[in-house]
Amino acid sequence: MTTPQVVVHRDKELMAQAAAARLITKIVDAQAARGSASVVLTGGRNGNGLLAALAAAPARDAIDWSRIDLWWGDERYVPADDPERNHVQAREALLDAVPLDPARVHAMPASDGPHGADVDSAAAAYAAELARAATPEDHGPVPQFDVLMLGVGPDTHVASLFPEHPAARETERTVVGVHGAPKPPPTRVSLTLPAIRAAREVWLLAAGEDEDKAGAVAIALGGAGGVQAPAAEAYGRSRTLWLLDRAAAAKLPSGLYPPASA
Numbered sequence: 001m002t003t004p005q006v007v008v009h010r011d012k013e014l015m016a017q018a019a020a021a022r023l024i025t026k027i028v029d030a031q032a033a034r035g036s037a038s039v040v041l042t043g044g045r046n047g048n049g050l051l052a053a054l055a056a057a058p059a060r061d062a063i064d065w066s067r068i069d070l071w072w073g074d075e076r077y078v079p080a081d082d083p084e085r086n087h088v089q090a091r092e093a094l095l096d097a098v099p100l101d102p103a104r105v106h107a108m109p110a111s112d113g114p115h116g117a118d119v120d121s122a123a124a125a126y127a128a129e130l131a132r133a134a135t136p137e138d139h140g141p142v143p144q145f146d147v148l149m150l151g152v153g154p155d156t157h158v159a160s161l162f163p164e165h166p167a168a169r170e171t172e173r174t175v176v177g178v179h180g181a182p183k184p185p186p187t188r189v190s191l192t193l194p195a196i197r198a199a200r201e202v203w204l205l206a207a208g209e210d211e212d213k214a215g216a217v218a219i220a221l222g223g224a225g226g227v228q229a230p231a232a233e234a235y236g237r238s239r240t241l242w243l244l245d246r247a248a249a250a251k252l253p254s255g256l257y258p259p260a261s262a
Ligand SMILES: O=C1O[C@H](COP(=O)(O)O)[C@@H](O)[C@H](O)[C@H]1O
Pocket: 042, 043, 044, 045, 046, 047, 073, 074, 075, 076, 086, 150, 151, 152, 153, 154, 157, 158, 159, 160, 183
């Protein structure tokens, strides 16, 4: 487990821009070091805000978009062109504007695809796709993603791992079908905590005043367990980074992050 680092920005717009700049650098560095980069995208407002900021950043052209694998941390199990899908929202925010290799865009299955209503079969198929992408150096059934991003919900959920839900207790499988999620839509596909922890870096994003993100951040960073607060046990192999704005950091003890970062 890596100790969480907290960075606090003035507001959610600046947080999105700074996180986008950070992601560009991370991808360029990974491509220089290993030839390609792998990034796990999140849905939600902060994740999409980051992608929109990346789309608007001139430095996005520093990335070789043909040498990046994109994965998703979770997906709403709805038809492929449903605007609720995280993949559709990511396309609108960024993906349609950059020259990605379609074979390296690993969208999660949709409910009108080959698995139909069987979300557990869809989850197993995505787990198999991850396993095929893993190399011996990864020492496990998922690749060591360079960066895995997670939006933090107001109830401390990350990906589609909701507090006290069976998916948050999963210790074996890397991807699960989620039934009866408390946030609509109820049927989802999600990476599990073991899969999330395969990433080199995990970035947790929380910003904005419209919901009680501050309460969720304080609970997750205050010592809660991963079943009660899934965000609390989402960490990377070499780095766990919480990227916040002042509103989301409002309930944290001030000693938890350097004053200069706010
Ligand atoms: O439903 C979801 O919610 C979370 C958090 O979203 P936010 O809008 O509260 O930031 C998101 O990370 C996840 O990918 C998504 O499916």
